Amino acid sequence: MNETELLADRFEEHRGHLRAVAYRMLGSLAEAEDAVQETWLKLGRVDGGEIRNLGGWLTTVTGRVCLDMLRSRTGRREDPLDDTFVPDPVIRPLRETDPEQEVLRADSVGLALMIVLETLEPAERLAFVLHDMFAVPFDDIAPIVDRSPAATRQLASRARRRVRGAAPSADPDLGRQRKVVDAFMAASLAGDFEALVAVLHPDVVLRADSGALAGAAASKLLRGAESVARQAMLFREFTPLARPVLVNGAVGLVNVSDGHLLTVMHLVVADGRIAAMHILADPERLATLDLPDGLG
Numbered sequence: 001m002n003e004t005e006l007l008a009d010r011f012e013e014h015r016g017h018l019r020a021v022a023y024r025m026l027g028s029l030a031e032a033e034d035a036v037q038e039t040w041l042k043l044g045r046v047d048g049g050e051i052r053n054l055g056g057w058l059t060t061v062t063g064r065v066c067l068d069m070l071r072s073r074t075g076r077r078e079d080p081l082d083d084t085f086v087p088d089p090v091i092r093p094l095r096e097t098d099p100e101q102e103v104l105r106a107d108s109v110g111l112a113l114m115i116v117l118e119t120l121e122p123a124e125r126l127a128f129v130l131h132d133m134f135a136v137p138f139d140d141i142a143p144i145v146d147r148s149p150a151a152t153r154q155l156a157s158r159a160r161r162r163v164r165g166a167a168p169s170a171d172p173d174l175g176r177q178r179k180v181v182d183a184f185m186a187a188s189l190a191g192d193f194e195a196l197v198a199v200l201h202p203d204v205v206l207r208a209d210s211g212a213l214a215g216a217a218a219s220k221l222l223r224g225a226e227s228v229a230r231q232a233m234l235f236r237e238f239t240p241l242a243r244p245v246l247v248n249g250a251v252g253l254v255n256v257s258d259g260h261l262l263t264v265m266h267l268v269v270a271d272g273r274i275a276a277m278h279i280l281a282d283p284e285r286l287a288t289l290d291l292p293d294g295l296g
Contacts, residue, residue, distance in 0.1 A: 007048045011040055014055055018062045024129045025066035027087030027114050030288055035065045056140065063130050064144045070122035084219035086209035086280045087114040089264045091254060092246040093292040094178075109133070111248050111266040111278045115207070116166045120159050127152050128159035168275040170250055170268045177251040177269040181244060184267075184274060185253075188232050188239045196229035201275040204228050211282025218281075228277065238262070245292060254291070261286045 018039060022032035039062045051057045089111060117125055123145045130136040138149040138156070145152055171177055180199060187195035206228045210218035222228050242253045247266040255262040264286065268276035280286065 003048070004044075007043065010048075010054055011043060011058070014058050017055070018058055021059055021062050021129065021134060022066050023088075023090075024109055024114070024117065024133055025063065025125060026069060027118055029088045029090070031069060035062055035069060038065045056136070059130070059134065059136060060140055060144060063126055063136075063141070067122055067126050067144060070125065074122060083221045084207055084209050085115070085118060086207055086266075086278045087111055087118065088285060088289065089247045089252075089266055089278075089280055090249075091252075091264060091289060091292060094174075094244050094246050094251065109248060110170060110250060110268065112168060112170075112268050112276055113163065114248070115278070116163050120162065123147075124155045124159040124162075127155035128163065131156045132160065168268050168270050170275075171270055171272075174251060176272070177267070178244065180269045180272060180274060181251050181253065181267060184232075185239060185242060188236045191233065191236055193229055193233060196232055197225045199273055200225040200228055201270065201273040204273075204275055204277065206231060206277040206279070208279040209282055211284055256291065259291075261289060261291055264289070 015036060018036045019032055022035040023029060026032050026035065039058055042061055042065075043058070048054070117129070120128065126145060127138075127141055130141050131138060138152045142149045142152040145155065147155070183199045184196070187199060202225050203223065204225055206220070206222040208218075208220050208222075220231075222231055238255050241255045241257055241262065242265075243256060245252055245254050247253075247264060250267060251269070252267050253263075253265040255265075263279055263281045266278040267274055268278075
């Protein structure tokens with residue numbers, strides 16, 4: 001095995017970690033893959049033998065690539081990010097006793113937090129993601145954002161204040177989550193409005209992202225149990241198509257028809273009720289997502 005092949009093997013050992021970093025930075029699975037590929041290309045342009053800590057080097061390079069992508073995205077965007085935007089969800093099969101699944105779930109990040117991250121400035125997001133989520137020292141982050149370590153610490157602190165309390169705290173128990181989700185589905189199937197209201201938190205927030213092609217009217221942001229319950233009643237005919245899955249580590253639902261993914265719903269269950277619902281119904285983005293085996 002030559003030096004290039006050895007370096008490629010070492011890079012593959014870090015690919016999953018780098019993809020996780022890029023996903024949290026960008027909120028897009030496709031863009032995360034692009035960022036990881038760009039990191040590989042940058043590795044090929046340096047002498048790998050001179051890199052003492054390959055994992056740390058790759059993480060910081062991926063962070064820099066993502067920062068550039070975020071800044072470019074911000075520069076192209078004429079309007080602020082729409083309140084109905086939902087990041088790309090990560091869908092996994094729901095296997096409550098699968099140890100490997102628990103590992104995946106432990107490394108996941110909820111869509112509610114991802115939505116909050118979308119509101120941060122690029123440098124704030126980088127500092128928060130690399131330090132708070134991946135324990136990268138501020139001394140290593142500072143050169144990426146062209147600030148001192150102290151100023152970089154302040155970036156992360158500002159981001160932390162915005163994140164704190166913005167995303168509802170979810171019940172960590174999958175069994176309890178499943179019971180609440182099942183109760184929601186049963187009430188929807190029965191067309192029982194009162195039962196739907198009872199399973200929803202009074203301040204529940206529903207965010208539905210139908211994509212640009214569907215038009216702004218198709219996407220919506222609703223607040224309050226009765227408003228969300230009325231919306232669920234309007235779409236109850238699709239409930240028989242719903243299948244429980246893990247969406248970003250929490251029990252969620254996918255609607256599948258003839259092998260095509262129609263919607264992905266991420267649910268935040270807290271205190272025995274649904275506190276937030278994030279629905280992706282953008283056909284273009286749904287077509288890029290991997291559907292777990294057995295759901296097609």
